[in-house]
Amino acid sequence: MTAPDDLQPGLEVLGVLADPVRRAAYRVVVAGDGAPVGREEVAAALGVGRTLAAFHLDKLVDAGLLDVSFARRSGRSGPGAGRPAKLYRRAVTEHAVSVPPRAYRFAAGLLAEAVERAGADAVLYDVAREHGRSAGAHGDLVEALEAQGYEPVREGDRIRLRNCPFHRLAEDFPPVVCGMNLALLQGLLEGTGWRAAIEPAGDDCCVVISKTNDG
């Protein structure tokens, strides 16, 4: 819930993204397959110097938008490999600012709990499947999934989804919300030759998409 007095912390974090170069740096880190990214890669992608890239990346870390880890880059190890590189990846913490104050996530939690208590999962899944079907994955499937916020990564005959658009809600109500998400994707994939299944792994979305045998 974002009451007027609560605006400041969210605005301070998200305000850090107002700078276009910094926002581009954030996008570079978030893009790809989710592996941590070094400042050299960000500098190269943006066409800026490593020092400037590092400056912006560290601002994003200070704001809590990126996390830092240290590791030797692939292909270099043992004596002479040098110091471990500082690597950046998206932080899991969510930030939202709403003007006027809105509390949709709170409402979503109440609705999810009601569905769970009523044992009405099947109704929710039907609704989600219908909405997925109307959205449809016409044209490029990966683009359609991107449009829904899933951050798909194509891996041969499978598509891994790096982002769960319902993350916090799914953590609070896993079967109801993951089932809803599965039904939504099943609707979206109808007639595409791809299928969705629950297959939780790591921090990814719990649904994995794969080619159907008859597709």
Place this chain on the structure above:
Amino acid sequence: MDAGSATHHLAQLNVGRPVAPLDDPVMADFMAGLEPLNALADGTPGFVWRLTGDGEPDATGLRPFGPDIMVNMSVWTTVEALRGYVYRTAHLDSVRRRHEWFTHDGLDPYLVLWWIPAGTIPTLADAWERLDLLRRNGPGPDAFTLRQPYPAPV
């Protein structure tokens, strides 16, 4: 088996009424999932123990709380370990489909968690009392849920 070094372990009970006899086609996917999912649980870090019938691989033959009520009771080192197994493995799909196989009319809440001294095994009588405690008072330190867990006693 990972007994860990903590003074307390987490006990878990859930109950349900199967919607059909276990050999009915409706229950086929549930029955087919038992062996692989139990094997997955047994190999999950933080798993300590689970209830099984005498000489049986699982608890599907037990009816301690009534002729139509099935039980599942287990012990884990932490809430996170149990949560990881229940929601972040293939087991999630079975949780999602639970209403195809079980009803919980008159049993709600049907899952309860509580802390036991490490190295002990929970009794079914205690488990039933914990479920009743949760039913009467809502989540608290002596009977709680995955959504509203309480820390282990110190």
